[in-house]
Amino acid sequence: MRWIIKPIPEKQQVIHLQEVLGVDAIIATLLVQRGINTFEEAKAFFRPSLEDLHDPYLMKDMDKAVARIEKAIINNENILVYGDYDVDGTTAVSLVASYLKTYYPQVATYIPDRYAEGYGVSYQGIDYAHDNDISLIIALDCGIKAIDKIAYAQEKGVDFIICDHHRPGKELPKAVAVLDPKREDCSYPYDELSGCGVGFKLIQAIGKNRNQTIEDFIPYLDLVATSIAADIVPITGENRVLAYHGLQLINSKPRIGIKVFTKALKKTKLSITDVVFQIAPRINAAGRIKHGNHAVSLLTELDYNTAVDFAVDIDNYNTERKALDKQITKEALDQIEANQEEDNFTTVVFKKDWHKGVIGIVASRLTETYYRPTLVFTQSGDKLAASARSVRGFDVYEALDKCSEHIEQFGGHKYAAGLTLLPEQYEAFKTKFEQVVRDNIDKKLLTPELVVDASLDLNQITPKFYRLLKQLGPFGPQNPNPVFISDNLQDTGHGKCVGEDQTHLRFTVKQQNSNQYVGIGFGLGDKLPIISNKNPFKAAYHLDENEWQGNVSLQLMVKDIK
Structure with a gap:
């Protein structure tokens, strides 16, 4: 790995933040590196407010989209909420459909079959709408390039509203409305929303039209946060606000379909990383192995016992997915070497x-x-x-x-x-x-690049320091979990390779006159000789909490060793 050390910010900026916030130099440095220089910016960063969300009507075509949906409701039309089969698509469909159903019953959902129909808007989906007297399709997380298919739908008398976040081609589909913040002619202030995020802006706009406030939309934020985590979109601006409040909901009062997974994790508080590695793969497994409909059924289910049954099926799909992943990866590696x-x-x-x-x-x-x-x-x-x-x-x-x-x-x-x-x-x-x-x-x-935020002595790691560090989250692209380096480290003699295939490294580390910390390095088993015989070494890591049998301790999640 290439270790890229971030430049040290201007000293005066760091000192200013230290003084106005009452934090140490490391925390102030991390904030300045993230473009936060004033008390007001820090306040907005540490306490993301739903009031900071942009007016949904700033998005190009939003007025047309809302008008067409309201017209469909007045005329008693059937509406089909259509979306991709991955986490972003299934959360988006679950969000828009469950919102519309709170005041209008004639709403159906449709997820294309990954194998029979492929990605995005399909002719089969349009035929399904036409055959079932559906005159409006709201497409989520797909559709921005479906020019021929939207034209086909027009011939069949089916209107489309497209809510997408992928890059448009040179030509836009001739839909009633095309909501995509990446449109060149769209001046919406934030263009990194997930597909579910664009769906959220749509229901926010419909709600604004119906005199609802942002408080009415909090129950949908667990879906938005899950999509943001799974789709690896930047956790900046509006995404940070949505992810922050969505995580709070996941940890307090998530929808039943998410609760059945979080309960099984036996953690007191879930992070965005838990959503990425524990919840998202399970939701994704439905569309990968069986059908994305199973994910939508789970995420919109209101009965706990039924949701548990759905979750058991999805867990089984996830187990099958893991076995296939392992087998195909091995075959692909063999092919490259051959x-x-x-x-x-x-x-x-x-x-x-x-x-x-x-x-x-x-x-x-x-x-x-x-x-x-x-x-x-x-x-x-x-x-x-x-x-x-x-x-x-x-x-x-x-x-x-x-x-x-x-x-x-x-x-x-x-x-x-x-x-x-x-x-x-x-x-x-x-x-x-x-x-x-x-x-x-x-x-x-x-060559893989490891961006390092700052140097840290182990004795600088305190409970207060870690509490403040956690408040920099939720972490993700453009707001990464800070990586630190510590030098002159020494293994206490307990370093060993662990894991089923002995590819991971576990050790207990200290510096002179410092506390000891457990270090875990996934995939770093080959680095054992570097730390053996009490040889001094340096490590790049981020800090994490290890929760085991009710006890919580800080540990180093080691990224690389030199």
Whole structure:
């Protein structure tokens, strides 16, 4: 790993914050690094307020969207809430449908089948609407590129409202309203909302029209926070406010469908990391293994016992997903080694019977192993479908755009995308993608980067320090969990490899005259020789609480050792 130490901020700014906030130099430094320089900015950061949310009507086409929904209600039309099969899509559908049903019964939900229909708006979904006398579809977390499908819906007499957060193409679909803060002609102040976040702005706008206040929308924030965590969107601005209050709801009074999972975790307080690694994969597993409808059924269920039954099914899907993930990752790694592609700038692998529901996870695993832009392909009908993942600092969406002559369809973000192509284009695409990345990537991006916030002596770690540190959360992109380095560390002699396959490292560490702390380094088992024989070493880590049998202690979550 390349350790990148953040520049030390200007001393006067740090001293000023120390004085006005009554915090130590490390906390003040972390705040200045995050662009917080005044008491007012710090107050807004530490106490995110729902009053700071933007007026939803600042979003382009919001007035048209609300007017069309109100017209549908007046005319007794059937409404279909349609969304993608991942966490962002299923939470968005659950949010908009459950809100509309509080005052209008003629609302149905639709999640496309990952295997029969593929990503986004489908012809089957439009036919379903037409056959069931549905004249308005609200599409969430998808639709921004569905130009042909929206035209097909128009022919069938079905109107569309699109709520998306992916990058638009050169042309927008001819829907009644297109809500997407990434539209070039949209002046909405914040453009990093999740798909569920855009859905939240829609119900907020409908509510404003009906004289509801922001307090009426708090019960939906557990869904928004889950989508923000799962979709890895920046936790800044409006997302930070929504995630902060959504986490409070998850920890106090979540909807039944989330409560059945949080109860099983046996933790007194969940963090955004718990949502990312414990709740989101379970919700995702429904669409990966069976059908996204199962996730929507769970998240909208009002009876606890029924929700428990749904949750048991979803847990089983998640267990199956983990087994597939492990098997396919091994097969992909074997394929790379067999083809001697370790020196490539990209990883592109394909096997026709790989499970389409887990290729995105496998792409992430391969990126962790080889640290380069990665595509994992499988057969999907008469085409090949792939999930793409990138490395920090490289835009895989733009790279795919440069290969578009070989691609049937693609969409996504800077670091994650999906695409389909014809089988006969696979080899040509693979060659072109390697060339595009080779020509455009800064070579240093192919070595993992670890951004370090500050140096810390172990004796600076106190309960008060950790309490303040936690208040910098929720953590995520553009507001990461602070990484510290400590030098002249020494293992007390208990360092060992742990885990089923002995790939993790666990040790007890101290500095001269300091308290001892347990350090856990996932995937760092090969670093054991560095810390052995009481050799001095330095570690990069972030602080975390370990909760075991009712006891809570601070530990170092070690990212790297030198």
